[in-house]
Amino acid sequence: MNSNSKMKMHHQRGATLIVVLIMLVLITIMGIMGIRTAMTSLNIATNSQVGQLLSQTGDTPSNYFLNVSDYGHLTQITTAVGQAIALHKASPGKEVVFCYKPTSKEIVDSAFDTTVLIPPDETVASDTKATIDSVYNNRSGFCDLTKDFGSSREAVVTQVAVKVISEPSAAIGADLERGSDQSVGATVAKDKVEARIRITSTAIMPSFSRNNIEEIQKCIGSSATVGYINDNLAKELKGKQTMAGCLVGKGVPVSTQVQEMEMRSRDIQVEAP
Structure with a gap:
């Protein structure tokens, strides 16, 4: 074999090697792009599942209150709603917060496991935290992000705030009794609005945050710190930082759901006055 034939074979081998290397590079690039696409799709699916789980969990406390048929029990001073109504009569604007723990042996919405928050003044900075009531200074109403999960999956924690709505949401006279005629002796049912309640439920998934639990807990509050208010819908609290915002x-x-309820007492007139 002459020298020209040897040189041609070397050129062919070199060209083949370059082609193979280029193909390997292309395959690698395509593989990386495929992995990124798969990860993006997985991320989208995960985000969708997280949102759905938070929404379902955050809705549970509201359903609990709506399904309590015993008006007397719901408005007792030993419950969160009853405590909020009693506090509102003496000092409007306070929040009664508790951690919704359906798997716990503790009674749901018991006033013994609530914390009473006083919102910041209208004139202070928007990122000012709440303060704890000096009389009802229990701190057990704050959720512990390390253990107060709503199910055995230990994924979601739900903080609930109950507040009596101070400002009227309807026209003057809207709360007056309807369908009553006390000038006659007929039996007449009368409805009277005792209070308007706003329930703010915030479902939290702490494991998805890159911050440490101690830092996240400061938004909510604990035995050592006080967090932010949950409800800033009142006119004087517009723009104030909330726990969910933090x-x-x-x-x-997080997923925050707000439910408003009218607490109505029903009287029966059995005889003319």
Whole structure:
């Protein structure tokens, strides 16, 4: 074999090697792109599942209150709603917060496991935290992000705030009794609105945040610190930082749901006055 034939074979081998290397690079690039696409799709699916789980969990406390048929029990001073109504009569604007723990042996919404928060004044900075009532200074109403989960999956923690709505949400006279005629002796049913209650439920998934639990807990509150208010819908609290807003700022997935209820007592007139 002459030298020209040897040189041609070397060129062919070199060209083949370059082609193989290029193909390997292309395959690698395509593989990386495929992995990224799969990870993106998985991330989207995960985000969707997280949102659905938070929404379902956050709705549970509201359903609990709506399904309590015993008006007397719901408005007892030993419950969160009853405590909020009693506090409102003496000092409007306070929040009664508790941790919704359906798997716990503790009674749901018991006043013995609530914390009473006083919202910041209208004139102070928007990021001012709440203060704890000096009389009802129990701190057990704050959820512990390390253990107060709503199910055995230990994924979601739910903080609930109960507040009596101070400002009227309807026209003057809207709460007056209807269908009553006390000038006659007929039996007449009368409805009277005792209070308007606003329930704010915030479902929290702490494991998805890159911040440490201690830092996230500061948004909620604990035995050592006080967190932010949950409800800033009142006119004087517009723009004030909330617990949910603080958590979102720290990258924690949350879902907040607000439910308003009218507490009505029903009397029966059995004889003319």
